[in-house]
Amino acid sequence: MNNTVSDLLNSQIQKEMYSAYLYLQMANFYTEKGLEGFANWFYIQAQEERDHAMLFRTYLLNNNEKVRLLPVDAPKGSYAxxxxxLKEALDHERFVTSSINTIYEAAAGIKDYRTLEFLNWFVKEQGEEEKNTGDLIQKYELFAGDARGLYLLDQELKGRMYSAPDLVLE
Incomplete structure (x- = not known):
C-alpha cells in the first residue's frame, strides 16, 4: 500500500474516534436536558463511529500495514x-465526507483498486449519515417549537436501535 494512502487511513481512524467522542458528548448534553431520545440517537451515532474506526483498523491490518493510533481531542462540552x-453534527458529517473523499482521491490517483472498493462502502455510508442528520434537523425545526411536538419527536428517537455495520472485514 502507498504510504500516503496508509497515512490517510490511519488519520481516518483518529477522525472516526473523534466522531464517537463528539457524538457521545452530544448524547451527554441531551441526557442532561432530559431529552433521552435525542441522547439515544447520538449514543447510537457514537457506536457507529467507533465501529467505523475499527473497520479502518482491520483494513490496514489485513493489508499488512502498521496501525498508528493518533491522539483524540476532547470535544467541547456545552451548547447554546x-x-x-444537531447543526454541528451535520457540519461534522460533511467534514468526514470530505476526508473520505480525500482518501478516495489519493487511492484513485495510484490505482489502488482494493482501497477504492473498501472506501465505496464509506462513500455510501456518508451519504446516509448526512441525510439522516439533515432529516433530524428538519424534524426538530418542524416540531421543537411545540412542547408536545418535541416530546413526540424525542419519543420517536428513543426507538432507534443500534445495528452493526453491514461491511464485514475478516
Whole structure:
C-alpha cells in the first residue's frame, strides 16, 4: 500500500474516534436536558463511529500495514441550545465526507483498486449519515417549537436501535 494512502487511513481512524467522542458528548448534553431520545440517537451515532474506526483498523491490518493510533481531542462540552448539536453534527458529517473523499482521491490517483472498493462502502455510508442528520434537523425545526411536538419527536428517537455495520472485514 502507498504510504500516503496508509497515512490517510490511519488519520481516518483518529477522525472516526473523534466522531464517537463528539457524538457521545452530544448524547451527554441531551441526557442532561432530559431529552433521552435525542441522547439515544447520538449514543447510537457514537457506536457507529467507533465501529467505523475499527473497520479502518482491520483494513490496514489485513493489508499488512502498521496501525498508528493518533491522539483524540476532547470535544467541547456545552451548547447554546438543543438545536446546536444537531447543526454541528451535520457540519461534522460533511467534514468526514470530505476526508473520505480525500482518501478516495489519493487511492484513485495510484490505482489502488482494493482501497477504492473498501472506501465505496464509506462513500455510501456518508451519504446516509448526512441525510439522516439533515432529516433530524428538519424534524426538530418542524416540531421543537411545540412542547408536545418535541416530546413526540424525542419519543420517536428513543426507538432507534443500534445495528452493526453491514461491511464485514475478516
Amino acid at each position: 441550545d438543543a438545536a446546536a448539536p
